[in-house]
Amino acid sequence: MEKLSAPTSNLPAHSTSRILFNYSSGRLNESSTVLAPGVHSLDKPFQCMWDVAHRLHCNALIRGYNISSHLREVHGIHGSDKCRNMCIWNGCNRELKKESLLRHVEEVHLRIVYSCDCGNTYSRRDTLNRHQRSCTVRQ
Numbered sequence: 001m002e003k004l005s006a007p008t009s010n011l012p013a014h015s016t017s018r019i020l021f022n023y024s025s026g027r028l029n030e031s032s033t034v035l036a037p038g039v040h041s042l043d044k045p046f047q048c049m050w051d052v053a054h055r056l057h058c059n060a061l062i063r064g065y066n067i068s069s070h071l072r073e074v075h076g077i078h079g080s081d082k083c084r085n086m087c088i089w090n091g092c093n094r095e096l097k098k099e100s101l102l103r104h105v106e107e108v109h110l111r112i113v114y115s116c117d118c119g120n121t122y123s124r125r126d127t128l129n130r131h132q133r134s135c136t137v138r139q
Contacts (some may be wrong), residue, residue: 011129038120039111040064049090050075057090064112068102077101 002017007045041045042064050058050071062070071077077085081099089109103124106112113121114128122128 039113042114043051048074049109051088051091055091064106064110067105067110071102071105 004021022098022102045061045063046067046100048058048060048070050060051071052058053074058074060070060074065126077098079098081097083098084095085098085101087094087096087101087104089105094104107123111123113123114125115121116135120131120135
């Protein structure tokens with residue numbers, strides 16, 4: 001598995017230099033930030049923990065930015081955005097609208113973060129977009 005973060009000597013021990021997806025520019029950026037343990041970038045490979053049968057998981061290696069197409073193409077998550085779906089990621093069993101399922105998997109299960117050019121990070125794209133409307137670094 002790829003290693004996308006490495007300790008940085010001039011930062012506190014709990015800090016890392018991370019490759020984060022900058023949603024506004026569509027680019028991966030290196031950013032030295034203090035992130036909670038277990039927080040990930042969209043570029044990091046993940047093992048799909050979607051339950052398939054008899055408590056077994058899909059186990060496919062996917063990148064965060066491919067989770068939407070993976071859920072659609074491999075696990076058959078189709079239909080209108082208002083359609084109700086069960087999240088069966090590692091036994092979660094939470095019922096959600098299809099429009100919320102991807103956001104739920106990214107935020108709760110994969111713990112993906114989105115970064116702004118100013119260095120702030122957010123767990124949701126919509127929160128990043130709202131921040132960027134008033135961010136002075138981006139303007």
